[in-house]
Amino acid sequence: MEAVTYFDEVREIIQEMGGDDITLCLQCGMCAGSCPWGKMEKESEFIIRKMLHMGRMGIEGFENDDVLYACTTCNQCVVKCPRGVNIVNVVRAMRSIVAETGGIPKNLKAVVGSISSNGNPWGQDAEQRTSWTKDIDVPTFADHEYLLYVCCTSAFDSQKIARATAQLLQQAGISFGIIGNEEKCCGEATRKIGAEEEFAGLAEHNINLFQSKGVKKIITTSPHCYYTFTQEYPEFGAEFEVIHYTQLLAQLVEEGKLAFNTPLAKKVIYHDPCYLGRHNNVYEEPRQLLQAVPELQRMDYDDNREYSMCCGGGGSRIWMETESGLRFSDVKVKEAADKGAEIIATACPYCVVMLEDSCKNLNKDEEIMVRDISQILADSL
Numbered sequence: 001m002e003a004v005t006y007f008d009e010v011r012e013i014i015q016e017m018g019g020d021d022i023t024l025c026l027q028c029g030m031c032a033g034s035c036p037w038g039k040m041e042k043e044s045e046f047i048i049r050k051m052l053h054m055g056r057m058g059i060e061g062f063e064n065d066d067v068l069y070a071c072t073t074c075n076q077c078v079v080k081c082p083r084g085v086n087i088v089n090v091v092r093a094m095r096s097i098v099a100e101t102g103g104i105p106k107n108l109k110a111v112v113g114s115i116s117s118n119g120n121p122w123g124q125d126a127e128q129r130t131s132w133t134k135d136i137d138v139p140t141f142a143d144h145e146y147l148l149y150v151c152c153t154s155a156f157d158s159q160k161i162a163r164a165t166a167q168l169l170q171q172a173g174i175s176f177g178i179i180g181n182e183e184k185c186c187g188e189a190t191r192k193i194g195a196e197e198e199f200a201g202l203a204e205h206n207i208n209l210f211q212s213k214g215v216k217k218i219i220t221t222s223p224h225c226y227y228t229f230t231q232e233y234p235e236f237g238a239e240f241e242v243i244h245y246t247q248l249l250a251q252l253v254e255e256g257k258l259a260f261n262t263p264l265a266k267k268v269i270y271h272d273p274c275y276l277g278r279h280n281n282v283y284e285e286p287r288q289l290l291q292a293v294p295e296l297q298r299m300d301y302d303d304n305r306e307y308s309m310c311c312g313g314g315g316s317r318i319w320m321e322t323e324s325g326l327r328f329s330d331v332k333v334k335e336a337a338d339k340g341a342e343i344i345a346t347a348c349p350y351c352v353v354m355l356e357d358s359c360k361n362l363n364k365d366e367e368i369m370v371r372d373i374s375q376i377l378a379d380s381l
């Protein structure tokens with residue numbers, strides 16, 4: 001009797017959280033066949049088809065099991081599923097069940113703890129959120145057209161992305177300001193970890209803050225914040241107009257309001273970030289921006305756009321250890337090197353961190369540079 005109750009409970013939670021089509025799963029295995037974990041040098045324990053079976057049957061096997069946290073929520077499997085199962089929502093729902101029992105991996109507990117106490121996942125003092133503006137003049141949001149929401153990773157870790165984006169917006173004459181220290185993490189990783197209550201707290205804080213300042217339009221530096229603001233905050237009453245910086249800059253280039261004059265005679269391969277591409281269908285704008293740089297030779301990965309392989313950093317994996325032979329970003333760096341690329345360009349701070357790490361681990365950092373598109377463009381102004 002108990003097993004039946006648990007079955008109902010698990011399936012109900014999964015259905016409530018948007019994974020309601022889990023019952024459509026036929027166990028065909030197309031998802032596992034497209035998942036990057038199956039394409040690594042070493043064999044992985046993570047097989048998404050098995051996870052879905054467990055979710056469907058409501059068995060307790062996945063509890064306290066770190067393997068459920070292997071999924072990067074890259075959405076590759078969703079593109080392939082013939083039954084339209086929203087696999088990412090199912091994974092998120094299963095994680096929320098694990099999170100309620102306190103069974104999330106140790107590293108991720110620290111991430112949730114840091115977000116709760118500091119408002120960011122990087123264990124940094126909240127007061128340092130605007131430290132990236134040191135030595136540059138960035139206005140505080142008042143009655144500007146746009147709020148520039150700088151994600152935690154570019155505010156604390158990859159500050160060059162925040163600086164380059166602000167510089168480009170200023171060059172194009174965009175009316176924007178930042179709020180800074182009062183902001184908290186958008187909560188995307190928190191939700192992917194399964195910490196639903198904490199996510200709701202972050203969403204409510206940020207929405208109230210933005211509304212109290214009169215924000216109507218938001219520019220994001222990260223596709224993860226873009227996803228959260230457009231696809232998750234509306235559940236909490238948000239009605240902001242949100243744009244990723246590559247979309248806005250591509251419009252400005254097309255309108256002749258932004259141009260790049262310094263040539264960059266390099267072979268540049270573009271890595272589609274999952275949350276900009278597959279999750280939000282933004283494929284062409286980043287490519288148009290790279291084409292606008294004089295002398296730049298743009299290249300593509302063999303698997304690109306909706307088939308692009310994930311860097312391995314989504315779904316909170318950026319904070320987890322991954323052993324050599326199982327790192328998606330290593331595969332991306334090796335392919336870039338085989339193709340003779342000199343720069344890997346992307347448009348997501350997580351991808352930059354993951355790919356830079358792999359370049360260092362594979363001793364390719366003298367051969368290949370990793371750059372966010374904002375950096376390439378700012379250097380080419």
Ligand code: SF4
Nearest residue numbers: 025026028029031081
């Ligand atoms: S591809 Fe879809 S139907 Fe097939 S096993 Fe995966 S989730 Fe189930």
Ligand code: SF4
Nearest residue numbers: 035071072074075077
């Ligand atoms: S979302 Fe990506 S990592 Fe997760 S199961 Fe699907 S293909 Fe694999």
